[in-house]
Amino acid sequence: MPSLWPRIEPLLARVEKPARYIGMERGSLQPVHRHDQVSWLLVYPDTYEIGLPNQGLQILYELLNERADATAERSYAPWNDLESELRAAGLPLFSVDTHRAATDFDVLAFNLSAELVYTNLLNCLDLAAVPVRSERRRPEHPLVIAGGHCTYNPEPLADFVDAFVLGDGEEVVGEITEVLGAWKRSGRTARDGVLRELATIPGVYVPAMYDVEYDGQALVAVTPRFPDVPEHVEKRTIADLAEWPYPRNQLVPLVEVVHDRLNVELFRGCTRGCRFCQAGMITRPVRERPAEQVRTMVREGLRRTGYDEVALTSLSSADFSGIDGVVGDLVNDQDGCGNVGLSLPSLRVDAFTVDIASEIQKVRRTGLTFAPEAGTWRMRQVINKLIREEDLYRAVDGAYSQGWRRVKLYFLVGLPTEVDEDTLGIAHLARNVVEIGRAHTKQASCTVSVGGFVPKPHTPFQWFGQNGVAELGRKISLLRDDLKGSRAQVRWHDPAASFAEGIASRGDRRIGAVIERVWRAGGTFQEWSEHFDLSRWLDAMAAEGLDPDWYVTRHRHEDELLPWDHISAGLHRDFLWHDWQEALRAHGLPDCRWTPCYDCGVCTDYALEHVVASPVPPAGGSQGTGQDLDTGHVVPVELRARVREVTSAR
Amino acid sequence: MRGDRGFPVRLRFTKRGKVRFISHRDVARAFERAFRIEALPLAFTQGFSPRPRVSFGLALSVGYESEAEYLDVELAHDLDVDALPATLSAALPEGIDVTGAVALADRAPALQESVTAVEYDVVVERDDGTVPTADDVRRTVDAALAAETLAATRRRKGRDVVEDVRPLVRAVDVVGPHEHGVRLHLELATQPSSIRPVEVVAALGGLAASRVLRTRQLIERGGARLEPLEADPRPRALEVRAS
Numbered sequence: 050m051p052s053l054w055p056r057i058e059p060l061l062a063r064v065e066k067p068a069r070y071i072g073m074e075r076g077s078l079q080p081v082h083r084h085d086q087v088s089w090l091l092v093y094p095d096t097y098e099i100g101l102p103n104q105g106l107q108i109l110y111e112l113l114n115e116r117a118d119a120t121a122e123r124s125y126a127p128w129n130d131l132e133s134e135l136r137a138a139g140l141p142l143f144s145v146d147t148h149r150a151a152t153d154f155d156v157l158a159f160n161l162s163a164e165l166v167y168t169n170l171l172n173c174l175d176l177a178a179v180p181v182r183s184e185r186r187r188p189e190h191p192l193v194i195a196g197g198h199c200t201y202n203p204e205p206l207a208d209f210v211d212a213f214v215l216g217d218g219e220e221v222v223g224e225i226t227e228v229l230g231a232w233k234r235s236g237r238t239a240r241d242g243v244l245r246e247l248a249t250i251p252g253v254y255v256p257a258m259y260d261v262e263y264d265g266q267a268l269v270a271v272t273p274r275f276p277d278v279p280e281h282v283e284k285r286t287i288a289d290l291a292e293w294p295y296p297r298n299q300l301v302p303l304v305e306v307v308h309d310r311l312n313v314e315l316f317r318g319c320t321r322g323c324r325f326c327q328a329g330m331i332t333r334p335v336r337e338r339p340a341e342q343v344r345t346m347v348r349e350g351l352r353r354t355g356y357d358e359v360a361l362t363s364l365s366s367a368d369f370s371g372i373d374g375v376v377g378d379l380v381n382d383q384d385g386c387g388n389v390g391l392s393l394p395s396l397r398v399d400a401f402t403v404d405i406a407s408e409i410q411k412v413r414r415t416g417l418t419f420a421p422e423a424g425t426w427r428m429r430q431v432i433n434k435l436i437r438e439e440d441l442y443r444a445v446d447g448a449y450s451q452g453w454r455r456v457k458l459y460f461l462v463g464l465p466t467e468v469d470e471d472t473l474g475i476a477h478l479a480r481n482v483v484e485i486g487r488a489h490t491k492q493a494s495c496t497v498s499v500g501g502f503v504p505k506p507h508t509p510f511q512w513f514g515q516n517g518v519a520e521l522g523r524k525i526s527l528l529r530d531d532l533k534g535s536r537a538q539v540r541w542h543d544p545a546a547s548f549a550e551g552i553a554s555r556g557d558r559r560i561g562a563v564i565e566r567v568w569r570a571g572g573t574f575q576e577w578s579e580h581f582d583l584s585r586w587l588d589a590m591a592a593e594g595l596d597p598d599w600y601v602t603r604h605r606h607e608d609e610l611l612p613w614d615h616i617s618a619g620l621h622r623d624f625l626w627h628d629w630q631e632a633l634r635a636h637g638l639p640d641c642r643w644t645p646c647y648d649c650g651v652c653t654d655y656a657l658e659h660v661v662a663s664p665v666p667p668a669g670g671s672q673g674t675g676q677d678l679d680t681g682h683v684v685p686v687e688l689r690a691r692v693r694e695v696t697s698a699r
Numbered sequence: 700m701r702g703d704r705g706f707p708v709r710l711r712f713t714k715r716g717k718v719r720f721i722s723h724r725d726v727a728r729a730f731e732r733a734f735r736i737e738a739l740p741l742a743f744t745q746g747f748s749p750r751p752r753v754s755f756g757l758a759l760s761v762g763y764e765s766e767a768e769y770l771d772v773e774l775a776h777d778l779d780v781d782a783l784p785a786t787l788s789a790a791l792p793e794g795i796d797v798t799g800a801v802a803l804a805d806r807a808p809a810l811q812e813s814v815t816a817v818e819y820d821v822v823v824e825r826d827d828g829t830v831p832t833a834d835d836v837r838r839t840v841d842a843a844l845a846a847e848t849l850a851a852t853r854r855r856k857g858r859d860v861v862e863d864v865r866p867l868v869r870a871v872d873v874v875g876p877h878e879h880g881v882r883l884h885l886e887l888a889t890q891p892s893s894i895r896p897v898e899v900v901a902a903l904g905g906l907a908a909s910r911v912l913r914t915r916q917l918i919e920r921g922g923a924r925l926e927p928l929e930a931d932p933r934p935r936a937l938e939v940r941a942s
């Protein structure tokens with residue numbers, strides 16, 4: 050099929066940031082499409098700058114292109130200016146690699162990392178000239194697939210996406226390719242057949258294969274329509290990260306993007322057990338990459354990309370076994386490439402040591418971010434982020450003493466059982482942090498970043514009624530007023546956006562019509578404040594006869610069927626409910642990496658285990674590391690090693 | 700030997716094809732990465748956050764192509780300059796090819812100040828999007844250049860201002876028809892300030908530039924018109940004497 054480049058090129062002279070659309074990243078490919086291959090267009094439904102660095106998408110791009118029976122290219126949501134130009138010129142969504150039309154591909158696979166991009170998914174489909182509703186698609190249309198964290202509640206997009214992929218995509222994309230290859234060879238007959246076959250692949254959920262029943266407002270049943278379609282769809286998990294040293298050729302964009310650096314994944318999964326954190330819950334168990342493989346990936350990645358900064362990524366980087374050693378080696382091994390900066394996103398304060406601080410600051414001093422998440426010990430017990438005030442102060446003292454001047458603190462408001470004392474506790478912490486900083490440098494400052502809590506599926510907080518817009522707004526004002534005139538700067542997330550996110554996060558299939566209305570009313574790029582308007586969402590809810598509060602601010606009952614109950618991340622519902630009750634009692638839960646398994650369900654059901662190289666928990670006091678979960682003080686406990694032999698890099 | 704100044708080198712490179720949509724800053728970052736990929740050590744500035752010593756010549760607008768871009772960079776140690784074009788081109792994006800490299804004299808004047816004239820190939824159409832004949836364009840050009848002044852609308856600090864740009868326009872030659880319009884060759888002065896070729900074309904009357912290719916930059920000094928690679932080479936005197 051011909052490249053659309055000659056027709057796209059003249060439009061680019063008239064749009065903002067035209068380089069978003071040219072591809073050409075180092076590491077990118079110009080696949081030649083053959084008819085006997087399955088062609089995937091991997092779409093990130095937000096701007097290029099946000100989507101390009103997405104590691105999941107890059108991993109699949111490489112894996113698919115390595116296969117003889119597949120090709121893969123990439124696409125990102127065009128900004129409104131190019132979208133209008135494309136529509137005016139009668140041009141479709143296109144790939145950035147070879148500028149082919151989206152409809153030239155067999156599969157459009159969307160990465161869903163945030164709920165507010167849902168309207169962009171519809172817009173991308175429409176721009177691709179693919180009917181937005183699955184039922185309207187014909188055999189010649191591409192299959193529409195979605196993966197990423199949001200698929201753990203697929204229901205709001207059930208009308209638009211043909212198949213959802215749950216969990217790690219590394220293995221399952223190959224299995225899907227094989228089914229689609231056979232379908233192509235057989236002449237692409239009716240979609241029903243191929244969809245039904247996809248539904249039998251573990252980890253693949255095909256919403257059209259299920260009937261949904263309501264009784265008034267309440268959802269009462271989600272039933273497979275055929276005997277070979279599973280009642281519960283289980284996520285996919287790769288057992289050993291060492292077998293997947295990807296991306297091997299991380300893409301290096303020509304324009305600046307977020308996380309513009311080499312990213313090397315230290316481990317997947319997290320069992321700290323923070324109850325608000327969906328990412329931690331749905332990615333269990335912990336699977337570490339062997340330290341030696343991390344070193345190799347960093348060394349080779351830097352050489353291939355020419356980047357001068359590397360981030361060691363995971364949900365809690367300082368928990369990686371022997372993190373000090375890895376960091377020390379990286380900082381001291383700079384074979385003539387010039388200075389290489391190192392960043393460790395997601396640092397837990399209780400595992401942040403002065404050693405790590407001094408190693409990182411040798412090379413570059415950017416801002417440091419810590420996430421205590423809540424202002425009081427009681428609140429942190431509720432959310433099971435058992436960081437003591439002393440831990441935070443010790444960490445920021447370490448940071449300021451090593452020359453950092455700016456520390457950023459992340460907090461959530463609107464958490465279960467929260468009272469104003471908890472909210473004001475944030476201000477108390479911030480003031481003390483500034484104070485500690487001032488002892489080291491006059492320029493010490495602290496940014497307090499506050500987000501409204503949105504309860505997520507497959508977490509113990511999935512039953513919690515979210516705070517409404519007014520209540521979140523009131524808490525943010527309370528905090529701002531209290532910190533007025535202090536050296537702590539407050540930044541906050543728009544409570545109205547949190548409300549819309551709440552609709553999409555825990556919505557059922559009926560929310561699909563709402564998303565479609567918001568999109569038709571022009572509501573794309575909802576993550577961008579200049580494009581977001583809650584009234585579009587509320588109008589759409591009203592037009593569909595749906596009550597926003599029923600979806601967002603209502604507490605759910607134990608026996609209520611939740612829209613995602615037929616989707617499984619391996620976590621037992623009993624465990625989640627029990628943990629929710631424990632949260633309400635402000636009881637903490639240890640980290641099962643270093644203490645006995647409490648059987649949340651993941652390892653036991655999937656025959657998996659943690660892959661953790663060190664039997665010793667990281668420094669600092671925290672759950673499972675010798676800390677009394679009620680008082681926060683250290684008590685002697687026996688630590689039982691739960692360690693599997695870590696296979697070395699292959 | 701040269702203290703902290705390092706070893707200055709001047710490179711000439713192209714910016715053609717899709718890559719013309721990246722900005723000046725993006726080109727600079729691509730070069731920095733290319734030097735690191737090829738393990739060519741750059742000299743860094745001293746101070747809190749060391750930066751490589753890289754300086755570009757005249758900015759090229761996003762969307763323009765070029766056969767003659769230049770960049771001065773300081774290397775941490777001396778090396779075979781003749782090998783640089785091939786080595787760097789391999790590590791740079793498609794469309795950016797290093798086409799020449801010279802060791803630069805120690806205190807060579809900065810590119811930005813020394814370049815005095817730039818030449819462009821431009822394809823023009825009528826400003827309503829239709830294609831004129833070469834003769835039409837020739838008549839327009841002759842009339843515009845015959846006048847005492849040439850009023851152009853220029854964007855200065857976010858505002859449109861009208862200025863006489865006739866002194867900056869050295870030559871406008873009609874080359875002949877092109878599939879998308881008519882090809883012109885422009886020579887524009889860059890001092891005291893440079894002007895964008897689209898502004899010149901718009902000022903000619905009724906025309907608009909659709910494609911712009913920078914073909915040459917010149918350093919005019921003491922009556923000579925020098926290619927920037929020839930202007931300030933590092934003397935080879937010592938090597939000559941030794942042989």
Ligand code: SF4
Pocket residue numbers: 320333334641642646647648649650651652653
């Ligand atoms: S099954 Fe046990 S060891 Fe595995 S993640 Fe759950 S609690 Fe931890």
